Amino acid sequence: MSISLNTCILILKEHHLLKSSAVQDTVATKMEYVSYDSRDIQTSTLFFCKGAGFRPTYLSMAKQDGAICYVAEQPYPEGKGMHALIVRDVSKAMALLSAAFFRFPQDDLYVVAFTGTKGKTTSSYFLKGILDKMNGGKTALLSSVNDVVGPKPEDTFKSSLTTPESLDLFRDMRRAVDNGMTHLVMEVSSQAYKKNRVFGLTYDLGFFLNITPDHIGPNEHPNFADYLHCKLQLLVNSRKCIINAETDHFDEVYAAATTTTNPDSIYLFARDGFENPKLKEPIDFRYSAEETDMMGNQFKLFCATHKAKALPINGDYKLKMIGDFNQINGTAAIIGAGLAGAEHDLIADGIRNVTIPGRMETERTREHGLVVVDYAHNKASMMALMHFMKTEFNNPKIIVVVGATGDKGVSRRPGFSESLTAYAQKAYLTTDDPGFEDPQSIAEEIDAGIDHSKCKTEIELDRQTAIKKAISEAKNGDVVLVCGKGADAYQKIRGVDTPYPSDIVVVRNVITELEK
Numbered sequence: 001m002s003i004s005l006n007t008c009i010l011i012l013k014e015h016h017l018l019k020s021s022a023v024q025d026t027v028a029t030k031m032e033y034v035s036y037d038s039r040d041i042q043t044s045t046l047f048f049c050k051g052a053g054f055r056p057t058y059l060s061m062a063k064q065d066g067a068i069c070y071v072a073e074q075p076y077p078e079g080k081g082m083h084a085l086i087v088r089d090v091s092k093a094m095a096l097l098s099a100a101f102f103r104f105p106q107d108d109l110y111v112v113a114f115t116g117t118k119g120k121t122t123s124s125y126f127l128k129g130i131l132d133k134m135n136g137g138k139t140a141l142l143s144s145v146n147d148v149v150g151p152k153p154e155d156t157f158k159s160s161l162t163t164p165e166s167l168d169l170f171r172d173m174r175r176a177v178d179n180g181m182t183h184l185v186m187e188v189s190s191q192a193y194k195k196n197r198v199f200g201l202t203y204d205l206g207f208f209l210n211i212t213p214d215h216i217g218p219n220e221h222p223n224f225a226d227y228l229h230c231k232l233q234l235l236v237n238s239r240k241c242i243i244n245a246e247t248d249h250f251d252e253v254y255a256a257a258t259t260t261t262n263p264d265s266i267y268l269f270a271r272d273g274f275e276n277p278k279l280k281e282p283i284d285f286r287y288s289a290e291e292t293d294m295m296g297n298q299f300k301l302f303c304a305t306h307k308a309k310a311l312p313i314n315g316d317y318k319l320k321m322i323g324d325f326n327q328i329n330g331t332a333a334i335i336g337a338g339l340a341g342a343e344h345d346l347i348a349d350g351i352r353n354v355t356i357p358g359r360m361e362t363e364r365t366r367e368h369g370l371v372v373v374d375y376a377h378n379k380a381s382m383m384a385l386m387h388f389m390k391t392e393f394n395n396p397k398i399i400v401v402v403g404a405t406g407d408k409g410v411s412r413r414p415g416f417s418e419s420l421t422a423y424a425q426k427a428y429l430t431t432d433d434p435g436f437e438d439p440q441s442i443a444e445e446i447d448a449g450i451d452h453s454k455c456k457t458e459i460e461l462d463r464q465t466a467i468k469k470a471i472s473e474a475k476n477g478d479v480v481l482v483c484g485k486g487a488d489a490y491q492k493i494r495g496v497d498t499p500y501p502s503d504i505v506v507v508r509n510v511i512t513e514l515e516k
C-alpha cells in the first residue's frame with residue numbers, strides 16, 4: 001500500500017485543510033507506511049504529529065527511523081529535510097489520508113454503526129451474531145470488548161478504544177476486506193466524533209439507541225450539549241437512520257437525522273404502548289415482552305408502517321441474554337439485520353444464543369443466592385439492572401460491588417450514590433480503574449452521597465476481597481451484582497494496565513472456595 005505526496009496534497013486541498021506545504025524534491029514521492037507513533041516507523045513513513053501529548057522529539061525519532069513526510073498543525077524544526085504538510089486540523093487530515101492510504105476499505109463493506117449511552121456493545125454483538133448466519137461468518141466487529149477483522153483466531157483481539165483512532169480504523173477495515181469480510185458492525189463513541197476518528201466515514205446504517213448524561217469531565221466532554229452534539233453526528237453521516245423513539249432529546253435526534261437523510265430512510269422503534277403526544281412521526285416497529293426471566297428474554301416484534309412492512313422481520317424472538325433492557329438492543333439489531341437483507345427465521349436463529357463477555361453473566365450458588373457480573377457503570381445502567389432484579393425476584397436483598405473510574409466520568413459518581421440508595425441494601429465500594437486518582441477518595445465520594453438508612457456501605461478497596469465479602473454475606477434469595485468492570489482483565493492504575501483476573505473469574509473462584 002502507498003500514497004503519493006501529490007495525492008495527499010490534492011486530498012487536503014479538496015477539504016480546505018492544507019495551510020502550507022514544503023516539498024523537498026518531487027511531489028511524486030510515495031509513502032509506503034503511515035503512523036502517528038514514533039515507536040512504529042518503517043522506511044518511507046508518512047507521520048502524523050497529533051494529540052495533546054505530542055512532543056517534537058517524537059518527530060525527530062520518526063525521522064531517524066525512516067519517516068519522510070510529516071503532517072502537523074505547525075512546522076517543526078525537528079522535521080527539517082522532510083516533506084511537510086501543515087494543516088488546519090491534523091486529526092481530520094489523518095482520517096482522510098488514512099482512508100486513501102488504505103484504499104477506501106469502507107466501500108467494500110456494508111457498515112453498520114451504533115451509538116447511544118448504553119447498549120452499543122450488546123446491540124453490536126447481537127447484530128454480528130445474526131449477520132454471521134447470513135454471510136457465513138464474514139462480519140467484522142469493532143467494539144469496546146473485542147475487535148474482529150477476519151475468521152482466524154489471530155484476527156480477533158482485545159480493543160483498546162471503543163472506536164479506534166482513524167488510522168487504525170481504516171487499517172482494520174482494510175484487513176477485514178482482505179480477509180473476505182463483507183459486513184462491519186461498529187460502535188461509535190461520542191469521543192470518536194470529538195477526536196475526528198471517523199471523520200469522512202459514511203455508514204450504511206446508523207443507530208441511535210439512547211442518551212443520558214455521561215462522559216462529561218476533564219478528558220471527555222465539557223458539558224452535556226457537547227456530548228449530545230458529538231453523538232448526533234452519527235446520524236448526519238448515515239444513509240439510513242434507525243432511532244429509538246423513546247430516547248431523551250428525541251426532537252434533536254430526529255432533526256439531526258433529517259439534515260442528510262430523507263424521512264423515508266429514517267426508521268423509529270419503541271416498545272408497544274409507548275406514546276409521545278408530541279411525536280409527529282409514526283413508529284415503524286414495536287416490540288412487546290412475552291416473557292423475561294432468568295432464562296432469557298422472549299419478545300414479539302411487529303412492523304407497524306408501510307415502509308417497515310417491507311422487511312420480513314415480524315414475529316417472535318428469544319434472547320439468551322437476560323435483562324428486559326436487552327429487548328431494546330435486540331430490537332435494534334433485528335431491524336439492522338432486516339435492512340441488511342435478513343429474514344425472520346434466520347434472524348431468530350442468529351440472535352438466540354448470543355452472549356457478550358462481561359454483560360449479564362450469571363452464576364448460581366447453592367447457599368449464596370445469585371451472582372451477576374455486569375458492565376453497568378453509570379446511573380442509567382445501574383438503575384436498569386437493579387430495577388430488573390427487583391421485579392424479577394420479587395424484591396430480593398441486593399448486594400452490589402462497585403467502584404467508579406478515576407480521571408474520567410467524574411460526573412457518574414453522584415449517579416452511583418443515587419442508584420444504590422434507590423435499590424441496593426448493601427454496597428461494597430471498591431476499586432475500578434482509578435488511574436491517577438486515589439481509589440479511597442473516589443469510594444468516599446460515592447459513599448457521601450448514599451442514604452445509609454436505605455443502603456449500608458463498606459469501603460473495601462481490594463476488589464477481589466470485596467467480591468468475596470459480598471458473596472459470603474449473601475443468602476439464598478439474595479442477588480449479588482458485581483458491576484462496572486465487565487470482562488476487563490486489568491485495573492488501570494497510574495498509567496499501567498495492572499493484571500486482574502476479571503470479575504467472572506474471581507466470582508467463580510470465590511464460589512468454588514465457599515461451596516467446596
Ligand SMILES: CC(=O)N[C@H]1[C@@H](OP(=O)(O)OP(=O)(O)OC[C@H]2O[C@@H](n3ccc(=O)[nH]c3=O)[C@H](O)[C@@H]2O)O[C@H](CO)[C@@H](O)[C@@H]1O[C@H](C)C(=O)N[C@@H](C)C(=O)N[C@H](CCC(=O)O)C(=O)O
Pocket residue numbers: 036037038039050051052053054055058160161162163164165189190191192195215219220408
Ligand atoms: C481524549 C482522547 O480521546 N484521547 C485519545 C487520543 O489521545 P491524543 O491524541 O491526545 O494522543 P496522546 O495519547 O496524548 O499522545 C500524543 C501522540 O504522541 C504519540 N507518541 C507518544 C509517545 C511516543 O513515544 N511517541 C509518540 O509518537 C502518540 O502516538 C500520539 O499520537 O488518541 C489516543 C490514540 O492515539 C488515545 O489513546 C487517547 O484515548 C485516551 C487514552 C482515552 O482514554 N480515551 C477515552 C476517553 C475514549 O476515547 N473513550 C471512548 C469510549 C467512551 C464511551 O464509552 O463512550 C472510546 O472510543 O474508546
Ligand SMILES: Nc1ncnc2c1ncn2[C@@H]1O[C@H](COP(=O)(O)OP(=O)(O)OP(=O)(O)O)[C@@H](O)[C@H]1O
Pocket residue numbers: 116117118119120121122123144162187209210325326328329358359360374375376377380381382384385
Ligand atoms: N438499552 C439499555 N438501556 C439501559 N442500560 C443498558 C442497555 N443496554 C445495556 N445496558 C446496561 O449497560 C451495560 C453496558 O452495556 P453495553 O456494553 O452494551 O453498552 P455500551 O453502550 O457499549 O457501554 P459503554 O459505552 O460503557 O462501553 C450493560 O452491562 C447493562 O447493564
